[in-house]
């Protein structure tokens with residue numbers, strides 16, 4: 001392992017490797033990425049692969065809209081098949097309040113360059129013929145055909161391969177135990193790992209749910225908390241679900257993978273703030289009941305596997321992307337609140353620009369943690385988090 005690098009990135013998920021890739025693409029290749037686990041261990045390996053621009057905040061809409069443009073070309077650029085498929089996202093509303101919320105969201109998305117449309121129950125049925133539109137009392141839906149799904153594992157493999165090819169060093173099974181800063185200026189000097197010390201000018205904290213474990217090493221604690229979420233996959237079926245289906249009442253989401261499996265989760269009755277990733281019977285039962293209510297043909301389909309992971313939640317469900325002035329050289333990119341894959345390409349570009357002293361194409365002031373302090377920028381809370 002290198003003993004000196006310009007940048008050390010902590011965390012080799014979609015965010016950490018994405019940052020390293022964007023730096024390398026811009027010519028900064030003196031970069032080491034460390035992760036205490038194997039590749040595809042954290043939330044990046046455990047998610048539903050959903051990518052949508054149907055959000056209710058300008059920041060999430062813009063990040064997702066532009067990231068979708070990047071995903072359009074990323075399989076080719078990385079040389080790995082990301083199983084990128086634009087089958088759209090269909091949100092279904094079953095109460096008048098939900099219909100009104102969708103109407104507002106569609107107007108806002110249209111005003112921000114996203115072509116979502118409000119649809120009636122018949123159109124919902126035509127998009128998902130297996131949906132029990134009448135039995136479930138579906139009153140309306142919103143549909144954006146450019147929303148998509150992908151398989152996150154090859155995203156990691158692709159980033160890893162391209163980073164390595166460009167000279168970035170990626171070190172799995174390497175745990176960061178401390179960060180050394182200058183005693184007076186607090187400037188970053190080095191990262192200490194269980195495999196030795198790496199002197200550096202920049203540290204990028206891309207550890208998702210573990211952000212504060214690293215942050216505490218430099219005295220920075222952020223409002224990010226790990227929220228447990230479960231998910232499952234069924235046996236493969238013939239293709240019948242082209243879009244990602246989302247139920248506003250239960251927070252259920254489900255899509256069909258290219259191999260035919262149905263992958264999905266559902267909002268749990270009680271959200272647990274914990275890093276306990278055990279699978280539970282209540283989730284399995286609740287998910288099975290909710291899914292078969294909406295899509296009765298899913299009855300009797302065996303579940304192959306269920307697992308859990310964490311959303312790294314912020315109070316407004318938007319990420320924190322910040323070069324902290326009080327610790328020069330220390331950057332946080334975390335708090336993706338259950339939608340980190342879909343906004344990762346552009347978020348990682350922003351970090352690369354910050355490290356290189358360039359002005360990012362997104363307003364970083366609104367992404368900084370200062371929005372949670374008195375006198376900071378206004379908090380625009382996201383209301384369309386699901387799962």
Ligand SMILES: Cc1cc2nc3c(=O)[nH]c(=O)nc-3n(C[C@H](O)[C@H](O)[C@H](O)COP(=O)(O)OP(=O)(O)OC[C@H]3O[C@@H](n4cnc5c(N)ncnc54)[C@H](O)[C@@H]3O)c2cc1C
Nearest residue numbers: 011013015036042043044047048050176208309340341342
């Ligand atoms: C069930 C579930 C469903 C989801 N569905 C979606 C979805 O459909 N679409 C979407 O966009 N997003 C979804 N997400 C969210 C998405 O998975 C995350 O936002 C994203 O993967 C975050 O990536 P990351 O690289 O920041 O974190 P992670 O992938 O968690 O990576 C963090 C890494 O930091 C490493 N690390 C921690 N501490 C240390 C240390 N001391 N030293 C070295 N390394 C360390 C960890 O080992 C880990 O590999 C979902 C998440 C879950 C759990």
